[in-house]
Amino acid sequence: MSEFAEPIAKLIDEFKRLPGIGHKSAQRLAFHILRTTSEDVERLAAALRDVKERITFCSTCHNMTDVDPCRYCTNPNRDQKLLCVVEEAHNLLAVERTGEYRGLYHVLHGALSPMRGIGPDDLKIRSLLERLRTLEVEEIILATNPTTEGEATANYVGRLLKPLGIKVTRIAMGLPVGSDLEYADEVTMHKAMTYRHEI
Amino acid sequence: MNLALLEASGFRNLSGSLSGQPGLNFLWGQNGQGKTSWLEAIAILGSTKSFRTHHLSETVTFGGQAAHLTAEVHRRSRVEKLEIHLEGSQKHLFINSKRVSVGDFLGHLDSFLYSREEMAIVRGEPGERRRFMDRGVLSLKPGYVQILADYNRTLKQKNALLKTVGEDGTRPPQFNDLLDVWNVQMVEHGTAIHRARTEYVNQLNQVLDARLFGNETVTVRYQSSLEGRGDLANYAKLITERLQVRREAEIAAGHALIGPHRDDLEILADGKDVAKFGSSGQQRSALLVLELAQLNLYHRHFDEYPLFLLDDIDAELDRDRIRTLLDHLEGQVQVFVTTSKKTLAEEYTGRAALSQIVSGQALTAVLIEN
Numbered sequence: 001m002s003e004f005a006e007p008i009a010k011l012i013d014e015f016k017r018l019p020g021i022g023h024k025s026a027q028r029l030a031f032h033i034l035r036t037t038s039e040d041v042e043r044l045a046a047a048l049r050d051v052k053e054r055i056t057f058c059s060t061c062h063n064m065t066d067v068d069p070c071r072y073c074t075n076p077n078r079d080q081k082l083l084c085v086v087e088e089a090h091n092l093l094a095v096e097r098t099g100e101y102r103g104l105y106h107v108l109h110g111a112l113s114p115m116r117g118i119g120p121d122d123l124k125i126r127s128l129l130e131r132l133r134t135l136e137v138e139e140i141i142l143a144t145n146p147t148t149e150g151e152a153t154a155n156y157v158g159r160l161l162k163p164l165g166i167k168v169t170r171i172a173m174g175l176p177v178g179s180d181l182e183y184a185d186e187v188t189m190h191k192a193m194t195y196r197h198e199i
Numbered sequence: 200m201n202l203a204l205l206e207a208s209g210f211r212n213l214s215g216s217l218s219g220q221p222g223l224n225f226l227w228g229q230n231g232q233g234k235t236s237w238l239e240a241i242a243i244l245g246s247t248k249s250f251r252t253h254h255l256s257e258t259v260t261f262g263g264q265a266a267h268l269t270a271e272v273h274r275r276s277r278v279e280k281l282e283i284h285l286e287g288s289q290k291h292l293f294i295n296s297k298r299v300s301v302g303d304f305l306g307h308l309d310s311f312l313y314s315r316e317e318m319a320i321v322r323g324e325p326g327e328r329r330r331f332m333d334r335g336v337l338s339l340k341p342g343y344v345q346i347l348a349d350y351n352r353t354l355k356q357k358n359a360l361l362k363t364v365g366e367d368g369t370r371p372p373q374f375n376d377l378l379d380v381w382n383v384q385m386v387e388h389g390t391a392i393h394r395a396r397t398e399y400v401n402q403l404n405q406v407l408d409a410r411l412f413g414n415e416t417v418t419v420r421y422q423s424s425l426e427g428r429g430d431l432a433n434y435a436k437l438i439t440e441r442l443q444v445r446r447e448a449e450i451a452a453g454h455a456l457i458g459p460h461r462d463d464l465e466i467l468a469d470g471k472d473v474a475k476f477g478s479s480g481q482q483r484s485a486l487l488v489l490e491l492a493q494l495n496l497y498h499r500h501f502d503e504y505p506l507f508l509l510d511d512i513d514a515e516l517d518r519d520r521i522r523t524l525l526d527h528l529e530g531q532v533q534v535f536v537t538t539s540k541k542t543l544a545e546e547y548t549g550r551a552a553l554s555q556i557v558s559g560q561a562l563t564a565v566l567i568e569n
Binding site: 112114115119147148152156186 | 342345346352353356360362363373376377379
């Protein structure tokens with residue numbers, strides 16, 4: 001097979017480095033770029049540059065932000081007595097989309113995983129403890145993922161927080177709303193039964 | 200459930216179709232003609248997995264592009280068409296020509312296999328017997344797969360943590376808290392595994408035909424690695440205690456010493472360990488008794504029998520045992536038997552459907568004419 005001209009080959013290689021993009025997709029994207037107008041390409045390039053230059057992590061809660069501290073941390077209407085701990089910034093958005101939660105956040109940037117060499121010092125745990133010295137939080141909600149790593153992280157953070165005398169809760173686990181019991185796997189069903197509540 | 204028709208194209212050396220009748224089905228042929236491949240095709244249509252390879256792509260005929268397997272399955276009054284299309288690393292699954300997910304595909308053509316490799320359950324390492332128990336639990340409770348996955352993941356993470364301890368015993372910061380955290384999940388998932396296996400082995404004992412093959416009585420016993428260390432009825436408390444007591448030993452060893460990943464299943468003939476004290480015939484009998492018990496348990500649970508696949512039956516069992524076994528199964532379970540012995544197949548003329556396998560093709564009733 002003959003090779004593409006160098007600039008195209010280079011672009012294909014760059015696309016291939018992105019998650020979820022294989023060789024064929026990379027090729028398709030590269031040829032799409034070739035066909036688009038210069039203005040479109042400029043806009044894409046500017047957007048890429050912008051996101052790197054302007055988006056940083058909040059020095060308080062470690063969420064993605066274009067202002068530091070971020071809008072969640074500085075918004076006076078948010079409940080300063082509630083703090084929700086999540087693994088990643090996109091998890092924060094998932095909680096936020098409910099529109100129900102009006103408290104503060106803390107993004108850990110990962111979960112404990114000895115297999116990948118990720119320990120407590122690689123997560124934003126120390127800064128969480130420091131934040132709690134100044135905040136008057138009454139409840140901390142641990143909303144790490146329901147995976148073994150997420151559970152271990154919640155458990156670990158919970159242990160650290162216990163001596164502080166703050167109420168620590170773990171988000172409930174159970175059935176997805178709007179589905180049928182029939183489709184629930186056993187583990188989920190078991191959790192749903194374990195954490196049932198009185199009505 | 201009954202397999203009425205199986206069609207194969209592009210799969211190993213098979214071509215054409217194999218028809219099945221309820222009851223006994225003999226596949227007779229010389230070695231290397233494709234008898235086992237037909238059984239493999241049945242197993243793949245049931246489980247989407249092969250008992251010969253972990254890579255389904257290897258089952259595509261050498262030099263070919265894709266393999267396609269189609270089964271017509273009769274379940275009570277219903278007829279279902281199951282299909283698997285293998286191409287590259289992809290597999291596409293269909294029920295009645297509609298594309299479905301793996302989860303929906305499973306359970307429509309379940310089968311249990313008896314083959315030479317299965318003897319490892321009796322003679323091999325404890326891991327073989329743990330897998331036997333886990334497969335058994337899975338056949339009744341598909342959700343168990345998540346419990347196993349969570350436990351194995353936790354075990355790997357814990358082992359990785361234990362390896363961070365230096366040769367001189369120096370521990371990384373917060374090591375003790377981290378070990379506690381992983382141990383919490385060892386307790387949670389380990390207890391679930393212990394409970395599921397205990398229940399399964401109890402049920403197995405209730406349904407096994409202990410004296411099917413002669414005078415000795417076959418029983419099984421789940422042997423927890425925590426046996427003799429306290430009250431197994433309260434496993435969560437026991438494993439929590441043991442994790443505490445053996446904590447330093449686990450750190451020194453650099454891997455997890457406590458948990459159901461160290462358990463075993465005792466297979467006993469007249470109360471004696473058949474792997475150690477049984478003859479090879481007794482070992483085969485014991486394994487068959489267990490496999491049949493799995494069929495019975497399946498039947499008790501789902502009110503229908505899965506298929507039973509017996510690979511190379513005469514290499515594994517003597518004629519008396521074969522007769523006992525097939526008489527026992529006849530009329531209840533659909534059985535596919537492969538053999539290279541023509542005389543054995545001939546013995547069942549009139550009682551069984553006979554197919555001769557030649558170069559991957561199933562030829563019907565050739566034997567009767569000969």
